Amino acid sequence: MTPALLSWSGGKDAAWALHALRQAGEVEVVGLLTTLTEGYDRVSMQGIRREVLHAQARAAGLPVIEAWIPQAADNARYEASFADALARARTRWPGIMHIAFGDLFLADIRAWREGLCARLGWTPLFPLFGSDTTELARAMQAGGLRAHLCCVDTRQLDASFAGRAFDATLLQALPAAIDPCGEHGEFHTCVEAGPMFATPLALARGDTVLRDGRFAYTDFLLAADGPPADDPPQA
Structure with a gap:
């Protein structure tokens, strides 16, 4: 199979993209690429702790x-x-040319990624693009994915949604203007279980804080009986 990277945020869309690619069997995801912010030691946008990110990576193998x-x-x-x-990545996997993204329907974001990848000599893949997000959200939940909202844009969604489980109850509670998968940036998630993981993560909910006067971040930590916090091999 063709080797590929996956842009990994630690959220549900990236996780489901990994599942979809493995199910399709046309490419082999060999590694995850994640952007982190210096000083915070957290995944950019999602705010997921680095140790949780690496626990996800271990669970995904x-x-x-x-x-x-x-x-x-x-x-x-x-x-x-x-x-x-x-x-x-290309030093580690010589000849690798593909990287997948979990984008769902924003054409401008896809076009930007395509332009960037073209300039860098890579081919982007979008295994979930064009999905009906209501159906996709339900498929994720029915398929065993478990996640919590780790970041809420309070200009679009009330801060009380931060920390809530991404489940059927949440979908029913979301205002009509909010995309069920948060594709407009209304919320971001932290995945703890699903068919893309060999074993679920044991996470504990921490504090919720408001940053930049706008984003409500809920912290999730590895529970005492969860996976060890040591890092997997680095590329």
Whole structure:
């Protein structure tokens, strides 16, 4: 099979993209690429702790390639870090040319990724693109995916949703204007279990804090009986 990386946020869409790619059997995901923010030691946007990220990677049976960006990084800094991570991946897996993304329907984001990958000599894959997000959310839940909302944009969704389980009850409670998968950035999730993991993660809910006067982040930590916090092999 054709080797590929997967852009991994630690959230449900990336996790379900991994499941979909494995089910299709046309490419082999050999590693995860994750952007983290310096000083926070957390996944950018999602705010997921680095140790939780690596526990997810172990459960998926894949190594992580880390792309670090400074706080308040501009797009040029992000692209430089992304390019460096891809270069390191190609050193580890010579000839690899594909990277998959969990984007669902935002055409402008897809076009931007396609342009960036083309400039860097990579081919992007979008295994979930064009999905009906209501049906996709229900399929994720029916398929055994378990996740919690770890970040809520309070300009779009009430902060009380932060920390809630991504389940049928949540879907019923979401206002009509909110996408069921949060594709407009209304919320982000932290995955703890699903068919893409060999074993579920044991996570404990921490505090919820408001950052930048807008984003409500709920912290999730490895529980005492969860996977060890040591890191998997690095690329």
